[in-house]
Amino acid sequence: NREQQQEREKLEQKVTLLRGANEDQRRRAELLEQALSNAQARSARMEDELRKKRAYVEKVESLQQALSQLQAACEKREQLELRLRTRLEQELKTLRAQQRQTTARCGTSEFSIPILSEQLREKEERILALEADMTKWEQ
Secondary structure, X not given: OHHHHHHHHHHHHHHHHHHHHHHHHHHHHHHHHHHHHHHHHHHHHHHHHHHHHHHHHHHHHHHHHHHHHHHHHHHHHHHHHHHHHHHHXXXXXXXXXXXXXXXXXXHHOOXXXXXXXXXXXXXXXXXXXXXXXXXXXXX
């Protein structure tokens, strides 16, 4: 009976130790589960941040490409405007030169305005004189 009592006490001590060990293992498992849950949440946040950053990178690349295209279009337009301006300036020089030549020709020939006015006045006087002569002859 005494041996059984001692055996029973040993078994109860083992059971108590096993229960303590079991409780320690349960707490350790809970801590590991909590650590795993925290790590998964951190991982999800980091994946979300990574997705956002990739979207920002794509947007920046898209904007850089659009900027490059816009700059190229602006440069092309500036070149076109420069060519057009050069051509128009050349045409203006040509027209001014032609105008000076015409003015110079008219100024030295019989077609200048003062000379033409004088010729017109002389012709009108001649017409009036001829009409006066006609009137005399008719009488």
